[in-house]
Amino acid sequence: MNLLALIRRRAAAAGVSPPPRRTQPGSAPSRSLTDITDHLTEQHPAEEPRTPRPRRPPNRASVLLFPGQGSQFVGMGRGLLEYGNVREMFSVAQKVLGYDLLDLCLNGPEEDLMKTVHCQPAVFVTSLAAVERLNQENPEAVENCVTAAGFSVGEFAALVFSGAMDFAEALFAVKVRAEAMQKASDQTRSGMLSVIGKNQANYKHACLQAREHCLSLGIQNPVCSIANYLFPDGRVIAGHQEALDFLQKNSRKLHFARTRQLPVSGAFHTSLMEPAVEPLRDVLRELDVRRPIISVHSNVNGKRYMHDNHVRQQLVKQLVSPVKWEQTLHEIYERNQGEDFPHTYEVGPGKQLGATLQKCNMKAFKNYKHIDVALPQD
Secondary structure: OOHHHHHHHHHHHOOOEOOOOOOOOOOOOHHHHHHHHOOOOEOOOOOOOOOOOOOOOOOOOEEEEEOOOOOOOOOOOHHHOOOOOHHHHHHHHHHHHOOOHHHHHHHOOHHHHOOHHHHHHHHHHHHHHHHHHHHHHOHHHHHOEEEEEEOOOHHHHHHHHOOOOOHHHHHHHHHHHHHHHHHHHHOOOEEEEEEEEOOOOOHHHHHHHHHHHHHHOOOOOOOEEEEEEEEOOEEEEEEEHHHHHHHHHOOOOOOEEEEEEOOOOOOOOOHHHHHHHHHHHHHHHHOOOOOOOOEEEOOOOOOEOOOHHHHHHHHHHHOOOOEEHHHHHHHHHOOOOOOOOOEEEEEOOOOHHHHHHHHHOHHHHOOEEEEOOOOOOO
16 A cells, blocks of 8 residues: 555544645646645544554554655765655656756766755655655654654644645745745855754854854844754854854853854744745745644744644744754653653655664654665665
């Protein structure tokens, strides 16, 4: 049974109906779009209550984690083309985006794939393609999935998998988001700095010192703040490039054990992304958004999405708010003493989310597996 058929069966078991056929400008015809995007459920009319899904024992339940920007690499997707609807997903993507995303993923050039406008759609599509592989190799992992979460743009993939958004419509939103973030980045010389701190490190105070340094250079309204909470003593700080240079130069005084400038074009998840807010808000207003049929956790506070407007609000807020990934993992894996942990699958390029899980919760990490997107099945 392929992923589409399985998800339809789960939706029927929950007593819900499939989503309507809709297209965005430049997207695929409705037949292809529907084949790809009937991805769990349309919420019931108000007078029809949802039938709760049956609870699964923790040792049979699964969690899917979807990576974000920075995980991309040339060659990703090569190991997925034989599975399910993967080629058709990339065909739909070509119509939505206006360029051959599959060729870019497989062959690069790397310089183009690394651009925000390209890598966000690439990670989104490749991650959902990885779900096709997981479903064919281990269909129970998909059928028994009770929770999903995604890092930054990965949250869109998690929402598509959960039935809250349609594939092509979500990809169109990711396209708008990436273009708006790139445009916002071009307005200010900025970036992101990965930091691993010692016990004495005070990240917020370090950001304050960096902003004061920027003021001394004549920079008005300087930005330097925590953009990602990854794991204990693991942070990403983003803002004006001058602030990041200050942090690196003074890393020993600030009790930073290691710093590394990330290969991204801007200060994502800070107030410097404010110009991208309205374009994303506008496109989300036009999309069909439904309540997820499984738990999906928001980057903004780690909590589950409750309804369709909550999804729209939090996705917009996420642009200018830190990704609270460490807090999200605590929300997902919190359980009583002696209770089993679910199986966790990282679906998409890279193993960064597995690395953060290992640092946050070693017991949960023991049930972790990465679904490779580059190598074909043995």
